[in-house]
Amino acid sequence: MYAQKLLVMLIEYSYVKVSDILHIETVSQCFQFLLGDLSNANVNNVKLCLALASAPEMDTRVLSHLHVIRKIGNLLEFVTAKDMEDFLEPTLALCKAFILRGIGSNKAIDLSKEPALLGDNAFDMSIAVDQQCCIKDIGDFGSNVGAFLELVGSAETQITDLASDCLVLLLKAAPREATMGLLTNLPKLVTLLESLHHNGSGLQLLRLLYALAFSCKQYLSQAMILSIPITAVMRVEALVSAIKSSSIPGVADAAAHLGVQLQRLPRGI
Structure with missing residues (x-):
């Protein structure tokens, strides 16, 4: 040691x-x-x-x-559950370092600052990813979205920033798996959105609003078979209506964008 x-x-x-x-x-x-x-x-x-x-x-x-993504995810779940404060930041940073391998640092910086770029076709085309040089098992982080969401709710600024950043970047690096993880945890996400809106957490709120909007688009475009609780969707829609009047820069636009994507979801889910 x-x-x-x-x-x-x-x-x-x-x-x-x-x-x-x-x-x-x-x-x-x-x-x-x-x-x-x-x-x-x-x-x-x-x-x-x-x-x-x-x-x-x-x-x-x-x-x-190395095929260690699942193991790193297990570590993230473990340190989150045990509230091992000394481990949280380096473990999240380790997750981010692996996710970045499939995106590129420069594009990741843009996406971190401007989560509205999620789903932007021009931005997508500008990311030239060599599939031979990606982390093959990066999608395994999709099963750890719940832990990322829990850490977005942390009182520590660095922790919530890293966790929300990992979520947005993961949606770009492994869109299908990250979308499945996010929509599976929709009830937890709604509660977190409510908290961020109440606390006026601008960047984290922006990231999650655009992350959910992107996931809704993925759900439809990829014809995913996934049961989404309608009660959670209704909660999000009610929250979006409230957020549309937010004075935080960019948040009202993000809420409006999410509202459009939510309306496209089939009501029978």
């Missing part, structure tokens, strides 16, 4: 370059802790994996070969 902590410090202060430890065997060993009892993990395990996943010189194909 001390050796890992020392290595993380050496990387953070640039005494050791990530490129020095990018051998597949070494990288695999760094992620090995995800296979064991997560209660024995320490935060330096996560920070070391984060340093590797975030390094520009890291080959995405190496990360994809």
